[in-house]
Amino acid sequence: MPQPTPRQSFLRGLCDSSPFLLVIVPFALLFGVVGTEAGLSITQVMGFSILIVAGASQFAALQLMIDNASTVIVLITALVVNLRMAMYSAALVPHLGAAPLWQRAIIAYFNVDQTYALSQVQFEKNPDMPLAHKIAYFFGTAAPVCPAWYGFTYVGAVAGGAIPPEFALDFAVPITFLALIAPALKTLAHVAAALTSVVLALAFAGLPAGLGLILAAVAAMAVGAQVELWQERRAA
Amino acid sequence: MTLSNTEIWIIIAALGIGTYLIRFSFLGLIGNRKLPTWVLRHLRYTPVAVLPGMVAPLALWPQATGGETDPARLAAAAATFLVGLMTRSVMAAVFGGAVTLYAGLYLLD
Numbered sequence: 001m002p003q004p005t006p007r008q009s010f011l012r013g014l015c016d017s018s019p020f021l022l023v024i025v026p027f028a029l030l031f032g033v034v035g036t037e038a039g040l041s042i043t044q045v046m047g048f049s050i051l052i053v054a055g056a057s058q059f060a061a062l063q064l065m066i067d068n069a070s071t072v073i074v075l076i077t078a079l080v081v082n083l084r085m086a087m088y089s090a091a092l093v094p095h096l097g098a099a100p101l102w103q104r105a106i107i108a109y110f111n112v113d114q115t116y117a118l119s120q121v122q123f124e125k126n127p128d129m130p131l132a133h134k135i136a137y138f139f140g141t142a143a144p145v146c147p148a149w150y151g152f153t154y155v156g157a158v159a160g161g162a163i164p165p166e167f168a169l170d171f172a173v174p175i176t177f178l179a180l181i182a183p184a185l186k187t188l189a190h191v192a193a194a195l196t197s198v199v200l201a202l203a204f205a206g207l208p209a210g211l212g213l214i215l216a217a218v219a220a221m222a223v224g225a226q227v228e229l230w231q232e233r234r235a236a
Numbered sequence: 237m238t239l240s241n242t243e244i245w246i247i248i249a250a251l252g253i254g255t256y257l258i259r260f261s262f263l264g265l266i267g268n269r270k271l272p273t274w275v276l277r278h279l280r281y282t283p284v285a286v287l288p289g290m291v292a293p294l295a296l297w298p299q300a301t302g303g304e305t306d307p308a309r310l311a312a313a314a315a316t317f318l319v320g321l322m323t324r325s326v327m328a329a330v331f332g333g334a335v336t337l338y339a340g341l342y343l344l345d
Binding site for chain 2: 038105183195
């Protein structure tokens with residue numbers, strides 16, 4: 001069998017990640033719409049999508065800004081949402097760690113949920129893939145989703161002002177979050193963490209905007225970790 | 237939103253840099269070192285620890301109704317969650333929630 005070229009690996013990554021457009025495009029549109037409705041300029045909305053490139057944390061930051069949370073609380077909360085990406089970064093090291101620094105710097109920028117998830121599966125399946133092919137595959141997975149994230153944020157931001165209040169866009173963010181949460185409740189530990197987060201966030205609702213959420217999130221993470229540990233011990 | 241333009245740009249820039257550093261951390265700086273098990277154990281739960289706590293007050297006390305619990309929005313939240321649990325599909329959940337929200341607003345308001 002002839003050895004595939006890096007170009008073919010790139011194209012395979014591109015094909016593998018294209019189905020994600022079904023999710024990326026509406027979310028990007030929605031972020032653009034909700035961002036401009038909240039009072040951000042189009043440039044600022046684009047600043048979010050181009051510099052941060054992380055949907056859930058962008059929506060979280062925006063919601064807290066609408067709630068007039070302090071800048072520090074906006075930053076802490078949105079960065080906590082993105083902490084999982086440290087895990088992605090670590091998981092890619094065995095496969096892409098040998099690339100030159102400038103390439104790793106670019107890879108880091110595109111290390112989002114979709115590119116990570118696809119690449120990780122691909123590299124675990126084919127650990128002997130040459131480095132150039134792994135890099136090409138990774139960039140292939142970024143090629144459709146990242147430009148779509150920027151482009152459709154822009155379309156949403158431009159269209160946003162024209163959408164009348166009858167469409168109840170205020171509720172787009174809660175629905176988006178719930179739609180992300182429900183499929184993520186994979187184990188008892190995830191369910192326990194989510195429940196802790198809900199109960200404590202409601203209990204702390206009287207605290208300054210966002211502070212209760214941070215306390216609830218820290219406690220929820222600890223509960224998730226403890227339940228996982230407890231289940232592991234019971235299984236052993 | 238009461239933030240000034242400068243404050244908004246500070247938030248965008250700081251989040252951009254912070255998020256990049258998180259993504260760059262191991263690939264660029266720390267290299268081939270293993271994360272301690274207890275750290276991984278906590279990181280796994282960051283999204284489900286933050287997002288539910290953010291949604292709960294928004295669903296119970298929506299801003300659009302001045303914090304008054306709204307049957308249409310509550311039904312939409314429940315529908316989104318249930319469809320998401322049953323189908324494990326983000327888009328199906330959004331669709332279920334949106335249909336319920338508009339049906340509820342039409343029938344109840």
